[in-house]
Amino acid sequence: MTESTDVLTSSILTADEKLASLSAEQLRQLVGLVDYDAAGDVFPVTGWDAVHWVVGNATQTAKHYQSAFGMRLEAYAGPETGRRDSVAYVLRSGSCRFVVTGGVAPDSPLLDHHRRHGDGVVDISLEVPDVDRCVAHARSVGATVLVEPHDLSDEHGTVRTATLAAYGDTVHTLVDRSRYTGPFLPGFVARTSGHVPREGAPTRVFQALDHVVGNVELGKMDEWVRFYTEVMGFTNMAEFIGDDIATDYSALMSKVVANGNHRVKFPLNEPAVAKRRSQIDEFLEFYDGPGAQHLALATHDILAAVDHLRAEGVEFLQTPDSYYTDPALRERIGEVRVPVEELQRRGILVDRDEDGYLLQIFTKPLGDRPTVFFELIERHGSLGFGKGNFKALFEAIEREQERRGNL
Ligand SMILES: [Fe+2]
Numbered sequence: 449m450t451e452s453t454d455v456l457t458s459s460i461l462t463a464d465e466k467l468a469s470l471s472a473e474q475l476r477q478l479v480g481l482v483d484y485d486a487a488g489d490v491f492p493v494t495g496w497d498a499v500h501w502v503v504g505n506a507t508q509t510a511k512h513y514q515s516a517f518g519m520r521l522e523a524y525a526g527p528e529t530g531r532r533d534s535v536a537y538v539l540r541s542g543s544c545r546f547v548v549t550g551g552v553a554p555d556s557p558l559l560d561h562h563r564r565h566g567d568g569v570v571d572i573s574l575e576v577p578d579v580d581r582c583v584a585h586a587r588s589v590g591a592t593v594l595v596e597p598h599d600l601s602d603e604h605g606t607v608r609t610a611t612l613a614a615y616g617d618t619v620h621t622l623v624d625r626s627r628y629t630g631p632f633l634p635g636f637v638a639r640t641s642g643h644v645p646r647e648g649a650p651t652r653v654f655q656a657l658d659h660v661v662g663n664v665e666l667g668k669m670d671e672w673v674r675f676y677t678e679v680m681g682f683t684n685m686a687e688f689i690g691d692d693i694a695t696d697y698s699a700l701m702s703k704v705v706a707n708g709n710h711r712v713k714f715p716l717n718e719p720a721v722a723k724r725r726s727q728i729d730e731f732l733e734f735y736d737g738p739g740a741q742h743l744a745l746a747t748h749d750i751l752a753a754v755d756h757l758r759a760e761g762v763e764f765l766q767t768p769d770s771y772y773t774d775p776a777l778r779e780r781i782g783e784v785r786v787p788v789e790e791l792q793r794r795g796i797l798v799d800r801d802e803d804g805y806l807l808q809i810f811t812k813p814l815g816d817r818p819t820v821f822f823e824l825i826e827r828h829g830s831l832g833f834g835k836g837n838f839k840a841l842f843e844a845i846e847r848e849q850e851r852r853g854n855l
Pocket residue numbers: 659661742744823833
């Protein structure tokens with residue numbers, strides 16, 4: 449793609465977004481998509497490509513993401529397709545794609561990864577128009593190139609890809625699939641499942657991925673902010689320090705970086721010194737190092753999404769009733785699209801800033817370890833991350849931490 453065609457890319461939808469029937473206006477609302485001029489971008493990123501998970505049981509996890517989160521199976525690779533040591537299920541909701549992988553052969557490296565980290569995100573892969581240009585820039589500023597640019601080809605065409613190291617064992621695979629028409633990548637076959645959604649289930653529980661939060665060690669947050677700004681040309685979006693996110697026990701520091709069009713947003717947390725062990729410390733211990741803490745799934749209708757997920761057995765962090773009865777909250781949030789009682793009944797949090805408001809809620813950890821979890825987010829103009837809710841949220845997380853004996 450030439451640079452001149454990159455200008456004001458927010459009106460140009462990705463193939464995944466077109467497939468999901470999303471409009472540019474919807475994406476502005478859903479994930480805060482903005483116009484930007486890619487001509488001067490040293491590392492142009494179009495958007496997310498996929499979130500790759502390593503889990504203990506990919507077959508069952510893939511079923512859970514279909515039944516509870518309404519995702520659709522669209523591709524598969526495993527022993528039947530020539531991938532001897534592991535299985536991979538490609539799932540989609542709207543423009544968001546998950547690849548859920550697990551080891552099959554006892555000597556699969558995925559099993560070593562899982563033994564150390566448990567269920568988690570291993571690769572946040574990004575769609576880029578020019579893999580070689582991105583890698584050349586990344587190398588010139590000292591990034592670690594784990595896999596050099598190369599082509600993957602089959603009868604559906606060619607994908608150009610390369611992989612950069614990020615925090616901990618997390619990586620970013622860069623993908624240019626503009627010359628490829630297959631179901632996912634060479635080596636995968638198209639596959640749908642016989643899963644039938646429950647009657648009354650939303651068509652899609654969520655439409656897009658909004659942000660992925662990384663937890664890094666004490667003192668490392670600025671290093672990773674620098675990685676994203678210098679290597680990937682991302683810009684700083686917001687900053688929360690100290691008292692913004694401090695409770696009696698827990699404190700953390702957080703900064704947010706985003707790509708030019710704001711499709712890709714990475715808040716980065718590090719623990720801050722507090723009276724007792726913070727949730728970030730607990731994550732770092734049980735994930736055995738830095739990793740992806742939560743993924744925010746953007747939805748048009750968080751109320752319907754939460755009702756559906758609860759009916760499917762997904763558990764959310766509880767919000768204390770005092771959060772909703774606090775007169776300061778009502779004053780802070782002003783008018784939102786539903787009565788506060790509707791939010792209270794579901795434990796949905798609300799935050800407002802100068803641009804608008806957002807509704808959000810957080811699940812409990814997805815797997816056995818107190819590590820990765822989901823957020824659901826419904827944006828109404830606000831481009832924030834729920835700063836006003838952090839204290840209420842962390843107090844809820846700490847109640848769970850205390851029950852696990854980790855506070
Ligand atoms: Fe978040």
